[in-house]
Amino acid sequence: MKMSIRNAEELTRKLGQVVYVAGAQWGDEGKGKLVDILSQKYDIIARAAGGANAGHTICVNKNGKSEKFIFHQLPSGVLHEGKICIIGNGCVIHIATLLDEIHQLREKGIDVMRQLMISDRAHIIFDYHKEIDEIQEDRKGDKKVGTTKRGIGPAYTDKISRSGIRMADLLDFDGFAAKFRANAERKMKLFGIKIDIEKQINFYKDAVELIQPLIINTIEYLEKAYKEGKTILVEGAQGSHLDIDFGTYPYVTSSSTTSGGACTGLGIAPSKISSVVGIAKAYTTRVGAGPFPTELGDIEGTMLRDKGAEFGATTGRPRRCGWFDAVVVKNAITISGINSINLTKLDVLTGFQNIKIAVGYKLDGENISFVPALLNEFERVEVKYIDMPGWTEDISDAKKFMNLPKNARNYVLKLEEILEVPVNFIGVGVHRNEMIYR
Numbered sequence: 479m480k481m482s483i484r485n486a487e488e489l490t491r492k493l494g495q496v497v498y499v500a501g502a503q504w505g506d507e508g509k510g511k512l513v514d515i516l517s518q519k520y521d522i523i524a525r526a527a528g529g530a531n532a533g534h535t536i537c538v539n540k541n542g543k544s545e546k547f548i549f550h551q552l553p554s555g556v557l558h559e560g561k562i563c564i565i566g567n568g569c570v571i572h573i574a575t576l577l578d579e580i581h582q583l584r585e586k587g588i589d590v591m592r593q594l595m596i597s598d599r600a601h602i603i604f605d606y607h608k609e610i611d612e613i614q615e616d617r618k619g620d621k622k623v624g625t626t627k628r629g630i631g632p633a634y635t636d637k638i639s640r641s642g643i644r645m646a647d648l649l650d651f652d653g654f655a656a657k658f659r660a661n662a663e664r665k666m667k668l669f670g671i672k673i674d675i676e677k678q679i680n681f682y683k684d685a686v687e688l689i690q691p692l693i694i695n696t697i698e699y700l701e702k703a704y705k706e707g708k709t710i711l712v713e714g715a716q717g718s719h720l721d722i723d724f725g726t727y728p729y730v731t732s733s734s735t736t737s738g739g740a741c742t743g744l745g746i747a748p749s750k751i752s753s754v755v756g757i758a759k760a761y762t763t764r765v766g767a768g769p770f771p772t773e774l775g776d777i778e779g780t781m782l783r784d785k786g787a788e789f790g791a792t793t794g795r796p797r798r799c800g801w802f803d804a805v806v807v808k809n810a811i812t813i814s815g816i817n818s819i820n821l822t823k824l825d826v827l828t829g830f831q832n833i834k835i836a837v838g839y840k841l842d843g844e845n846i847s848f849v850p851a852l853l854n855e856f857e858r859v860e861v862k863y864i865d866m867p868g869w870t871e872d873i874s875d876a877k878k879f880m881n882l883p884k885n886a887r888n889y890v891l892k893l894e895e896i897l898e899v900p901v902n903f904i905g906v907g908v909h910r911n912e913m914i915y916r
């Protein structure tokens with residue numbers, strides 16, 4: 479079921495020509511669903527950061543059956559025919575994964591080759607990056623970051639150290655092969671790994687025949703499209719508090735996950751971004767290690783995990799669950815300039831008698847309203863909560879805000895009051911049509 483034409487056009491007018499969808503917590507907030515919904519009315523859907531470590535899950539009802547799509551490399555908008563989908567220069571691409579996703583969609587009757595564009599400046603993740611990722615994570619012992627071991631960090635390391643290989647290099651294949659050989663030989667010496675260099679080069683020689691038409695100057699393409707009045711939807715990866723600069727370092731990803739990353743990852747000027755929609759679950763989750771002040775280690779945490787099916791789309795790891803942390807979300811609002819909130823998975827809170835909201839921290843006896851930079855400080859903050867009465871009614875069929883139980887409405891209104899940003903979208907289920915627009 480698609481949203482109504484009236485709703486879609488009204489939303490597009492409100493959000494503007496260029497919209498960034500930002501995760502406001504620690505990732506897994508449900509960005510893919512809103513991007514999929516908004517893609518109905520946007521001309522171009524683009525990814526600006528991250529790689530195959532970001533799993534976006536979309537559930538679609540077809541002929542009365544629920545079908546799940548999980549994307550790691552492709553933008554979520556590929557499910558909409560005729561939409562241009564762009565993988566930007568800020569992304570890192572594992573070509574085998576990309577080709578596998580393209581093949582899987584083709585088997586389901588969706589040919590994305592006609593609508594996909596890849597920045598010639600995007601860096602390539604090689605299999606040796608994945609091996610190095612695993613080696614480096616294992617060497618950290620009990621101080622593991624919790625990486626997905628998809629090679630993201632080592633690929634970005636090569637990028638920053640100016641030894642990376644980009645998609646444009648594939649277009650000069652002899653030059654690509656020389657760079658790959660040099661890099662592979664260096665990695666084998668440094669990490670003691672084995673790389674079948676010729677086999678890998680032959681793989682990329684075959685792969686480039688398939689993807690060469692997709693590799694373009696996406697910066698130039700987006701600038702022309704913008705001047706023509708085309709609408710652009712930028713799909714954020716991970717969450718604001720996994721940002722390399724603003725996240726809970728070192729338990730972060732290797733790219734910029736805030737709205738600033740949309741500019742550096744696509745070549746779009748900051749002045750062109752019309753609005754930023756922040757995605758936040760009605761509670762909080764986190765995958766991997768790192769501080770989590772509102773984490774629940776009791777039966778309520780288990781209930782949230784089970785009811786919300788909180789298992790990583792990329793790794794399958796169980797997510798840590800806790801109450802909504804308004805300090806974390808308000809920090810994301812500040813950093814990314816979020817001016818609209820999509821509250822997801824409100825339905826998961828159905829059945830809880832009492833629901834808590836973290837509204838502030840206390841550190842060494844002093845009230846603070848920000849996430850500390852030092853982990854040992856963040857780990858010892860005292861959380862100030864307020865209590866909200868829960869509800870028992872099933873809300874998955876609610877189409878309007880007033881259809882929600884009074885206590886559910888009050889919970890949303892209280893979050894609006896605390897965050898000082900309107901909650902314009904409310905997710906009440908996993909499917910496209912299970913969204914309330916305000």
